[in-house]
Amino acid sequence: DGGITQSPKYLFRKEGQNVTLSCEQxxxxxxxxxxxxxPGQGLRLIYYSQIVNDFQxxxxxxxYSVSREKKESFPLTVTSAQKNPTAxxxxxxxxxxxxxxxxxxxxxxxxxxxx
Amino acid sequence: AQSVAQPEDQxxxxxxxxxxxxxxxSVSGNPYLFxxxxxxxxxxxxxxxxxxxxxxVKGSYGFEAEFNKSQTSFHLKKPSALVSDSALYFCAVRxxxxxxxxxxxxxxxxxxxx
Numbered sequence: 001d002g003g004i005t006q007s008p009k010y011l012f013r014k015e016g017q018n019v020t021l022s023c024e025q026x027x028x029x030x031x032x033x034x035x036x037x038x039p040g041q042g043l044r045l046i047y048y049s050q051i052v053n054d055f056q057x058x059x060x061x062x063x064y065s066v067s068r069e070k071k072e073s074f075p076l077t078v079t080s081a082q083k084n085p086t087a088x089x090x091x092x093x094x095x096x097x098x099x100x101x102x103x104x105x106x107x108x109x110x111x112x113x114x115x
Numbered sequence: 116a117q118s119v120a121q122p123e124d125q126x127x128x129x130x131x132x133x134x135x136x137x138x139x140x141s142v143s144g145n146p147y148l149f150x151x152x153x154x155x156x157x158x159x160x161x162x163x164x165x166x167x168x169x170x171x172v173k174g175s176y177g178f179e180a181e182f183n184k185s186q187t188s189f190h191l192k193k194p195s196a197l198v199s200d201s202a203l204y205f206c207a208v209r210x211x212x213x214x215x216x217x218x219x220x221x222x223x224x225x226x227x228x229x
Contacts, residue, residue: 004158006158031215040221042205042221043205043219043222045216050215090158090159092158092159094217103149103217104159104161104217105161106151106160107158109156109158111156
């Protein structure tokens with residue numbers, strides 16, 4: 001079955017440590033997105049990529065980095081510069097609208113906790 | 116600027132009663148509208164969408180939404196609520212022409228009371 005896989009489901013980070021969240025899709029989607037979700041704040045866009053080897057900052061990119069070396073993969077690194085990284089992180093992908101594929105498909109999320 | 120608003124943080128409905136979760140939007144062109152549902156510690160699941168055509172859109176789990184262009188609204192409805200409908204619901208609009216991203220509302224938590 002096609003879908004998006006996020007791993008790990010739970011991740012614990014020590015102060016000053018970088019961690020990388022994985023997002024892989026087998027939907028042949030061109031665009032991929034990373035969101036951060038905090039209680040009562042909805043979804044906030046961190047980074048997005050509409051094509052391989054290209055990505056743009058979202059609304060809260062500071063302290064995060066991404067790469068898009070393959071169409072299927074869009075890993076997110078939470079760096080030590082992110083001062084409050086404890087949150088639920090969601091990855092999504094989207095196809096090409098001319099094919100009628102207008103919505104996003106979401107992964108099941110990674111819950112990151114600073115210890 | 117394109118935007119979507121969900122005016123209620125929380126909606127409480129008794130089981131078996133009809134439910135409505137409100138959403139209004141602001142776009143410069145034709146709206147592409149969506150509803151998603153999120154259960155605890157899970158990703159968002161697609162419920163339904165309006166792209167064009169009939170103003171009443173039917174989706175998963177018995178949900179439907181009514182597109183009202185004059186009121187710029189896209190309220191989510193269900194005739195008879197189930198306890199299992201309790202979840203967080205997001206309204207969204209696709210911002211065609213501005214990097215083509217989807218803009219999400221802040222979400223409405225729906226509590227169905229047994």
